[in-house]
Amino acid sequence: xxxxxxxxSITKKFGKVIAVNNVNLSIENGEIHSIIGENGxxxxxxxxxxxxxxxxxxxxxxLRNESVRFSSPKDAIENKIGMVHQNFMLIDDFTVYENxxxxxxxxxxLSFDRTLAREKVRKLAEEYEMEVDIDWLVxxxxxxxxxxxxILKLLYRNSNILIFDEPTAVLTPQESDALFQIFQKFxxxxxxxIFISHKLKEVKKVSDRVSxxxxxxxxxxxxxxxxxxxQLAEMIAGRxxxxxIPIRTKIGKAILKTENLTILGNKRIPKxxxxxxxxxxxxxxxxxxxxxxxxxxxxxxxxxxRKISSGKMIFNGKDATRMSVRERRELGMVYIPxxxxxxxxxxxxSIRDNLVMGHQNEKFFLGSLExxxxxxxxxxxxxxxxxxxxxxxSIEEQVGTLxxxxxxxxxxxxxxxxxxxxxxxxQPTRGVDVRGIEFIHKKILDMKKSGGAVLLISAxxxxxxxxxxxxxxxxxxxxxxxxxxxxxxxxxxxLAMLGIRS
Amino acid sequence: xxxxYKGTFIxxxxxxxxxxxxxxxxxxxxxxxxxxxxxxxxGALGNKYLVxxxxxxxxxxxxxxxxxxxxxxxxxxxxxxxxxxYLAAFGVAALGVTFHGIPxxxxxxxxxxxxxxxxxxxxxxxxYLRVKYNVNEVVMTIMLNSVAVYFTLYMTNGxxxxxxxxxxxxxxxxxxxxxxxxxxxxxxxxGVYVAIVAVAVVVYLMLFSKRGYEWKVSRLNPRFALYGGxxxxxxxxxxxxxxxxxxGLAGTLLVxxxxxxxxxxxxxxxxxxxxxxxxxxxxxxxxxxxxxxxxAVMASGGLRLELELNVPQELVQIxxxxxxxxxxxxxxxxxxxxxxxxxEG
Numbered sequence: 001x002x003x004x005x006x007x008x009s010i011t012k013k014f015g016k017v018i019a020v021n022n023v024n025l026s027i028e029n030g031e032i033h034s035i036i037g038e039n040g041x042x043x044x045x046x047x048x049x050x051x052x053x054x055x056x057x058x059x060x061x062x063l064r065n066e067s068v069r070f071s072s073p074k075d076a077i078e079n080k081i082g083m084v085h086q087n088f089m090l091i092d093d094f095t096v097y098e099n100x101x102x103x104x105x106x107x108x109x110l111s112f113d114r115t116l117a118r119e120k121v122r123k124l125a126e127e128y129e130m131e132v133d134i135d136w137l138v139x140x141x142x143x144x145x146x147x148x149x150x151i152l153k154l155l156y157r158n159s160n161i162l163i164f165d166e167p168t169a170v171l172t173p174q175e176s177d178a179l180f181q182i183f184q185k186f187x188x189x190x191x192x193x194i195f196i197s198h199k200l201k202e203v204k205k206v207s208d209r210v211s212x213x214x215x216x217x218x219x220x221x222x223x224x225x226x227x228x229x230x231q232l233a234e235m236i237a238g239r240x241x242x243x244x245i246p247i248r249t250k251i252g253k254a255i256l257k258t259e260n261l262t263i264l265g266n267k268r269i270p271k272x273x274x275x276x277x278x279x280x281x282x283x284x285x286x287x288x289x290x291x292x293x294x295x296x297x298x299x300x301x302x303x304x305x306r307k308i309s310s311g312k313m314i315f316n317g318k319d320a321t322r323m324s325v326r327e328r329r330e331l332g333m334v335y336i337p338x339x340x341x342x343x344x345x346x347x348x349x350s351i352r353d354n355l356v357m358g359h360q361n362e363k364f365f366l367g368s369l370e371x372x373x374x375x376x377x378x379x380x381x382x383x384x385x386x387x388x389x390x391x392x393x394s395i396e397e398q399v400g401t402l403x404x405x406x407x408x409x410x411x412x413x414x415x416x417x418x419x420x421x422x423x424x425x426x427q428p429t430r431g432v433d434v435r436g437i438e439f440i441h442k443k444i445l446d447m448k449k450s451g452g453a454v455l456l457i458s459a460x461x462x463x464x465x466x467x468x469x470x471x472x473x474x475x476x477x478x479x480x481x482x483x484x485x486x487x488x489x490x491x492x493x494x495l496a497m498l499g500i501r502s
Numbered sequence: 503x504x505x506x507y508k509g510t511f512i513x514x515x516x517x518x519x520x521x522x523x524x525x526x527x528x529x530x531x532x533x534x535x536x537x538x539x540x541x542x543x544x545g546a547l548g549n550k551y552l553v554x555x556x557x558x559x560x561x562x563x564x565x566x567x568x569x570x571x572x573x574x575x576x577x578x579x580x581x582x583x584x585x586x587x588y589l590a591a592f593g594v595a596a597l598g599v600t601f602h603g604i605p606x607x608x609x610x611x612x613x614x615x616x617x618x619x620x621x622x623x624x625x626x627x628x629x630y631l632r633v634k635y636n637v638n639e640v641v642m643t644i645m646l647n648s649v650a651v652y653f654t655l656y657m658t659n660g661x662x663x664x665x666x667x668x669x670x671x672x673x674x675x676x677x678x679x680x681x682x683x684x685x686x687x688x689x690x691x692x693g694v695y696v697a698i699v700a701v702a703v704v705v706y707l708m709l710f711s712k713r714g715y716e717w718k719v720s721r722l723n724p725r726f727a728l729y730g731g732x733x734x735x736x737x738x739x740x741x742x743x744x745x746x747x748x749x750g751l752a753g754t755l756l757v758x759x760x761x762x763x764x765x766x767x768x769x770x771x772x773x774x775x776x777x778x779x780x781x782x783x784x785x786x787x788x789x790x791x792x793x794x795x796x797x798a799v800m801a802s803g804g805l806r807l808e809l810e811l812n813v814p815q816e817l818v819q820i821x822x823x824x825x826x827x828x829x830x831x832x833x834x835x836x837x838x839x840x841x842x843x844x845x846e847g
Contacts, residue, residue: 326731
């Protein structure tokens with residue numbers, strides 16, 4: 001095999017932060033090369049440098065032994081490098097084939113040659129065995145299929161080097177497997193795949209070689225076969241990772257109970273249909289399911305942000321169906337939403353203002369005449385920043401200027417600083433690094449140990465399996481499958497996530 | 503630089519720059535800028551009576567400025583302060599010409615309460631429609647401005663037309679409803695005390711109370727506020743009502759303190775000036791107090807500038823508008839620089 005990309009002493013700084021520090025990397029033609037590391041380790045930045053989205057501060061890049069310098073993604077695309085981003089760049093109201101050819105449409109005289117476009121896209125999909133109906137509107141198809149459209153876009157542009165930035169974060173296990181099969185196809189046709197991930201299992205499964213990044217440095221590149229999963233995990237974190245050990249606790253009375261819960265979505269269509277379940281104290285109930293099957297609506301309704309249109313919800317022995325968010329919080333409900341930045345924070349407000357949200361009615365912060373006790377707020381914020389190790393200049397700094405990991409800490413610091421009997425946490429590991437996951441999982445287990453009830457909503461099946469006592473699978477707004485952890489079979493759950501009852 | 507000092511810095515620099523440009527303009531009239539600005543300062547603050555006049559000029563701008571600030575800060579856009587001002591002013595005048603023989607103290611309280619109520623109610627309509635049916639409050643309040651202004655225009659030319667002369671105005675209101683002048687040589691009247699109380703309440707609400715915190719966060723991210731247990735809609739409606747009350751109070755004081763009647767064109771666009779000031783200082787109530795004072799100084803001094811040095815008083819308007827332009831540009835430049843620092847280091 002011959003070397004296709006060589007990076008030499010690449011460095012990139014953002015302000016005073018060194019995102020990528022003196023990285024050397026060599027990628028061979030036709031290999032599947034994984035880059036793994038914690039959040040903020042510099043994986044994405046490195047790839048964006050390669051893709052021309054950022055400019056190099058220093059160092060040099062070689063493509064097939066020729067020195068190159070990209071000033072925009074256009075240059076990278078011309079050199080047959082393509083990237084599938086974490087957030088797709090597709091137009092919902094266009095069909096699959098229209099999205100694929102957009103910007104490079106085949107023409108007949110002056111008009112868009114649709115027949116030829118459809119033919120070309122169909123052929124590409126066939127060649128790589130991707131089952132996509134090219135005439136569907138992109139907005140109507142699942143996230144897994146949308147990703148395939150993104151891949152088709154790259155193939156249509158004849159990319160030889162394909163960069164995937166955390167592609168499996170949004171996929172079911174089955175969909176991930178399908179993606180890895182496509183990787184193999186690429187390999188067979190001598191295309192190079194660069195796979196960014198922080199999921200060890202996947203990296204172990206598909207890679208030829210693995211490069212490990214930590215704190216902006218590229219530690220080393222290994223041949224995948226020579227490395228065990230444990231070794232890999234330790235190298236990523238720079239220390240030993242304690243595995244979460246399931247603990248047995250006494251399961252008590254129901255903290256949350258829903259009866260025939262029906263919830264309307266944004267388009268006034270029921271997204272949750274007659275759902276009944278219980279979460280008992282000392283118990284973690286995991287809701288598995290592909291994103292978009294009513295989980296968001298369910299969470300919002302339980303937290304009080306969305307109206308329950310019919311059915312009943314009992315919380316801590318009280319009818320909470322019509323309670324406000326504030327009342328539910330005061331009864332001991334804590335909710336860590338999926339979208340921590342859009343829902344869990346006000347990025348333009350200060351760290352202090354973000355930390356005190358939800359606590360502003362507590363006696364500790366509220367004086368007579370609704371005066372806010374500024375000194376208490378300050379002390380609380382300073383204390384939280386210290387004990388959760390939030391890296392910031394001061395508590396006056398805007399939350400939006402913090403790194404992703406630190407923003408997460410602000411949410412967690414705030415939510416765990418009150419008396420809690422029920423925790424609802426959604427996609428806890430999304431956008432969180434190995435160390436963060438460890439911390440969050442420990443918090444969840446602590447809750448359970450102290451007799452709290454936890455509702456864990458996650459698309460990451462491994463996480464659900466690692467933590468839950470009971471697992472419910474949600475599909476199109478209903479519980480399609482439920483099992484205790486003892487009887488759980490991951491294959492069955494994966495199928496149920498796709499709507500297949502076994 | 504710290505975020506909150508950045509704004510202050512930009513405003514100071516902008517104001518200074520526009521003063522420099524204003525100075526050049528003075529030179530066209532063969533007036534030395536130093537003399538010109540000295541005249542302005544003397545004309546506005548030269549003696550006690552002039553200070554009083556300047557303060558009385560400041561009050562309606564200050565109140566409308568705070569009206570805008572409190573609503574914009576809460577993320578609900580009351581563009582209807584002008585209409586609320588007109589309608590409240592007219593309502594108070596209508597009260598004052600209709601009833602007589604009420605003891606002064608009671609009448610003053612009644613007048614102010616009426617003004618607050620009318621302003622608040624007129625703002626409540628678009629506020630309620632917004633939180634209940636998601637009707638765009640910007641469009642609504644702009645429309646309601648016209649409704650209010652033309653309604654009062656009709657009333658002053660119809661049922662409430664003054665019997666004395668052809669003026670588009672109501673009769674003079676009952677004397678016991680007047681806020682008396684503190685000094686016969688200036689327009690400043692005892693209504694200023696009401697204004698001071700109102701300002702204190704606004705400053706407390708916006709800067710020191712729980713409500714102010716919730717307003718600010720709701721504006722920055724309503725979804726986050728909802729998640730945190732804030733009654734976002736209730737708070738929005740409350741901000742809208744208080745905003746309307748402040749605009750109404752501005753109109754009330756103009757009637758009860760300054761003109762003692764309602765007249766067409768009672769506000770030469772106070773609320774628009776107030777809006778510009780509020781936006782310039784990013785809805786900070788203290789900022790509104792300072793800028794409306796500076797604005798009043800410039801406006802008062804401009805008269806003297808024209809009288810003494812033959813420089814048109816519109817010059818101060820130019821200076822004011824220029825500082826707005828500079829502030830806007832200043833924020834844009836600052837953001838750009840900040841972005842570049844973040845991107846490139």
